[in-house]
Amino acid sequence: MTPTLRTDRLLLEPYVPADEDGFVAFFMDARVSRWMGDGPWPEADYRATFARIFDHAYASDGFDVWVVRQDGRLVGHAEIKPAKVVEGHELIYALAPEMWGRGLGTELARAVVAHGFGTLNLEQVHATVAEPNTASLTVLRRLGFRHLRDIAEDDGTITRVLSCDRSEQQART
Template sequence: MTPELRSERLVLSPYAETDEADFVSLFQDEAVGRWFGDGMQTAAQDRALFHRIFSYVYAENRFPVWAVRHEGRYVGHAEVKPSPESWLDGHEIVYGLTRASWGLGLGTELARLLTSYGHETLGLAEVHATVDSENTASLTVLKRLGFTQGREVREESGGITLLLTSRLPAPPVAG
């Protein structure tokens, strides 16, 4: 079950059917949607993706997926999920915010909340993010939060995906 999460200004809650138009609008905005998954999809594909959240992800309790709200308004999408990448064994955070919410520090607040959830609630020693090398905003946020860059993967499209990782400090050795 996807729990509700809160930070100082954000509320992350499971999607409701009434969020479909906002979800599709977010993913259809090229400034945002190009960074998700395989990039821009059609509106019909984004609607189908929204419905898979209910029929697959929530129905089978796969991983948490949230609608992100600020001051009661939908401002984004977030997930903590097992990585679908064959070269990454672990969980990754996924997030995106509406263009209207940029520049308010919400990206850092959201990524911090997701990372804390991964470490503290899920008990993950490592929380990953896979980011297109040209997505400077997300790279800046993650590095600000202490994520370190690891592997670089050249995609078939010619782009480069970077693996960034937040690691819990190793426990002290008793002695």
């Protein structure tokens, strides 16, 4: 079961069905979906994705997925899940644009990485980031992630693959 995590300013908790409209609105914001895969998608696709969180992630304890809240309001999304592209567990996180530039991305990513190393007992946590997403690359470098390789996407863009080892993270704290 996905646990609730707390940081100084954020609450990460499992989604509940009442979060569906907020989830859809969050990911339909082009400023968010620009960095999250091939978005923005049609609304129906986001609703289907939200349903899969309950059917696949939560029902089978497949992986951890959180709604990110600040003062009770949905302000982000986070996951840590197995991913073939990195041959390990991948950190995924996003914040609403009005939350950018406040250090919350670092706070959020740090909490999920700590969960990966502590609760999940992972040796490595990976991330994939679009090359132009300098804010996310900065957050990950700040947390000790190092660049492993690049993936040339079909559309000509580059995705950076980064990794953080448990031993490196422990040395930083």
